[in-house]
Amino acid sequence: MSEWREIWKKAIIASKYMILNNDSSASDFESLFHEYKNDGMLYFEKGISYEILKNYPESLSNYEKATDLFPVPYWKKVAEFSIERVKAYSLDYIPHNYDGFYSLQWNAFLEVHKFINITDENRYLAISALARIDSETTVSLVNFRTVMEKELKNHFPEVVRKYGKDFCLSKALSDLKIENIDWKVLNDMDNVREEGNLAAHENEYRREYLKRTINSFIRVLEFFNNI
Structure with a gap:
């Protein structure tokens, strides 16, 4: 398994326990940040966890960090879409218009x-x-x-x-x-x-x-x- 997939797999498990324990301190991510400093996927998965826990300010902050750190344009776009989705929870914000399939894909990704x-x-x-x-x-x-x-x-x-x-x-x-x-x-x-x-x-x-x-x-x- 390539290193980025290993990091991602660990981050997905950390997100599980953060959601399961309603852990707003994100303690399961701390050891990962110590081991893999400034990795965009860690911030991205942490942002997902905060979004599911409805802590939207923290979610937004982590998605923004992920956008800055992701080296691959594909994942930068996904993080930007996630930012738009979180901002859309505010009734006075009109999100960027992504195509229907893209929205379905990444909203399903969040749902899982x-x-x-x-x-x-x-x-x-x-x-x-x-x-x-x-x-x-x-x-x-x-x-x-x-x-x-x-x-x-x-x-x-x-x-x-x-x-x-x-x-x-x-x-x-x-x-x-x-x-x-x-x-x-x-x-x-x-x-x-x-x-x-x-x-x-x-x-x-x-x-x-x-x-x-x-x-x-x-x-x-x-x-x-x-x-």
Whole structure:
């Protein structure tokens, strides 16, 4: 794993505990700042945590620091978008007009950070998949499916035991119909499964369904987070 990804993964875990413990002191970030001085991703993830905790002044301050420190234009733009989003919480501020898909992508990215009850590995994989859904779409869609399957196995081990080595996600979803799960959630799961399969086996994706798939993925994660 490259150093920046290692830093990011640690920062995502720190954000989890900051949100979980409602820790406005951001104590879990202190050791990271000591180890990786002036890293933009640490300030960015800290800004996300403050935003979720609704401490908007601190969130804004950290996003601004991230914007200054990020060396890559791609992430600078993301931090700038985050600044606009925080400012928009004020009713007298009109945010910059970003295109619909960009807003969906990065608002979904924020939303996944709220899901602190899914595994650290799956939370990181989901967050990183959303971060590159625009540039590595098929890889991200496969990762959506992978995260969903792992969470399903974690929460419904009896389904795994039933099929053993012959586990099949589509059959497992059919079995979940008898678990009193909302049909809308099952439909979202099937959307994620179908688009993930297409990306994995055909290295293709249906652009017209991409927004739907992102929304389905968020609702599926919300379901697993709240079980």
